[in-house]
Amino acid sequence: MAIIKVENLYKVFGKEPKRAIEMVKKGYKKDEIMAKTGTTIGINNVSFEVEPGESFVVMGLSGSGKSTLIRCLNRLIEPTSGSISINDKDITKMDKQELSELRKKNVSMVFQNFAIFPHYTVLENAAYGLKVMGVVKEEREKKALESLEAVGLKGWETYYPSKLSGGMQQRVGLARALATDPDILLMDEAFSALDPLIRKDMQSELLELQDKLQKTIIFITHDLDEALRLGDRIALMKDGEIVQIGTPEEIMMSPATEYVEKFVEDVDRSRVLTAEMIMKKSAAIIHYPKDGPRVALHRMKENDISSIFIVDKQNRLIGIVMAEDALTAVEKNETSLDTIIQKDIPTALPDTPLKEMFTLMTGKNLPLAVVDENYKFKGIVVRGTVMAKLAEGGNAND
Template sequence: MKKLVVENVTKIFGTNPQKGLKLVREGLDKETIFNQTGLSVGVNQASFSANEGELLVIMGLSGSGKSTLVRCINRLIEPTDGRILVDGVDITTLDAPEMRKLSQKKLGMVFQNFALLPHKTIYENVEFGLDLMGKPADEKRKVSEAMLAQVGLDGWGNSYPSQLSGGMQQRVGLARALALDPDILLMDEAFSALDPLIRRDMQDELIKLQKRMHKTIIFISHDLDEALKLGDRIVLMKDGIIVQTGTPEEILTEPANDYVRRFVEDVDATKVLTAENVMKKAEAVVYVAADGPRAALRKMRKNSISSIFALNADDNLLGIVHAADAAKAVESGDKKLEDIIKPARSVSAETPALELYPMMSESDWPLAVIDTNNEFIGVVVSGNLIAAVAEYGPDPSI
């Protein structure tokens, strides 16, 4: 389901922007329009959509139009042309009271410079938006406590911003945005002002938070590594124009033009390969409710494999059965598969492929790939892993 749809949004700064809009529609570029009219094209006919629960990164270098675009989405900046639909409602048609009401329910914003009120406590900062909505004190405090716990600041509510580190202050800004329970969270260069180590920690925290809350997040960044780490998809901009939209792997391996190719040429593409990218479908599995040692051995023999993963009726991974153990059970007349199931090594679908190498080196057995519900979805074997990674660079030594 598409939560946000941006259609041909253009923003032109200066007097008589309609004159610039005409030139934009004629295909003139940003520099030519400025030289002819003195008008600055911030965003040029941008179109993209964000699905519900998706973390979409809009990225580009300074002056690419990414921050202007995100400010058009919540109308901190009024677009010159185009449509912006939130749950099917074109917000460019709303008057100020209607837009304010929609923003309170649908849109949250996290700024680069934290934007905390220094004279208010952390509780009061988180509750600021709830104050504007007229929420009662007990409800505000309950929400602020819950949101601070979500971002790892439980117990800091009575402190003041000056008593917190930069990373902690940014967590407060995030908690304040989440306190309104917005459907869409807009994050404009939210981690750019942080030290590198704190920035990485905040990226990790955002990933964990997203897994719990499943918000639609529009994240603005100029850092490609950050975009690759966070984004389900990436929107890459240059001179106000969207030059490519795609998954991190698509951006790296299928650049749309020379600009994108130059932009990503120094990035290690193997960093975006995950277990899901390099896994294969299992030749066979056994189910404890239906199969015994003899059935397990037969399936292994038929598929020329020496081990087989054991699942329950819900496809949850229970472990692995080895051929030698199954053969011994058959010889002894044991018909219970449970007696020969050994613990299986498993990884999540999102595990970076390069992290799989040391795991593969520790055992001759394959790795099971599971989803967030422990459901078995595939298997990683050395050959597939090496072949996939070899397409993007030198093979690490196993």
């Protein structure tokens, strides 16, 4: 059962909304309508449903209508036509009173520039929604405290927002939104004003919170990484229309239009990590044929590793030796590595992207050697690094 159901939603800014909608339905383009009626189409025939507990991300460039859309969901902006049902009630037909109730109890919002009140303390800010509801002071402060604790701001209650960093201010914004215990959380580019590191933290914390609270979240963003990370499903918007809705996987695998494809490609080509960026350059190696199994074993012990790469005099990669094999060779009193070198090993070029490295490594319990076109040894990439980077989202700008 969907908690939010949007059907054929239109928003037209300007004086002749009806005529503009007629024109849209007849297939006129945005610019033509603008020229003829002086109106702007903010949202053009948008329909979607969101399930309870789902994180639904709306992604698009600026001007795509995503901020207008989210404001229609609590009617901060009045939709021109279409219906929006929340908990099976059409909110477009609600009167002032009902709408106010909806905003107090069911839907709360987190803003891009935090929009927390500078003349209130952190606690008063977090309690604001409850104050509007008319909850008595003691009780609202108790609830606000709980919600501040949930976002990690315990101990900051008496401070004024100006003393807080951007990340902390947005935590206050989040606490304020959670304090009323709404079903739905509207997050309008909530993390866009934060610097990348803090942003990443906030995303993680939101995911953790969501794990516990299971709210329905509508999250607006212009950032694909954020969308992929937070969204159970993603809707892509362009010029007021939704061009594709799907799981992150679906969006990445089969972009519906060129627009989506560009979004997705952009990420793959320029921003994904490559082998060169995550490899260890000063890795321990041994030289063939100069070094024998004893040297190999010694160097592995020294560096606390269980295998070691072998290069020739020109620094070209020959293969790898495992610690067990070297030990056996030493016991057999052999002096050469010839019998124990494994030559058939996976290698990556410096510009091999992270995802490919992962494929190369699956099924083999070996580190990956990075070599250039001439097979010269550049460095090694260990399994743990690849996994860690993949888990973080695998992007170079973090």
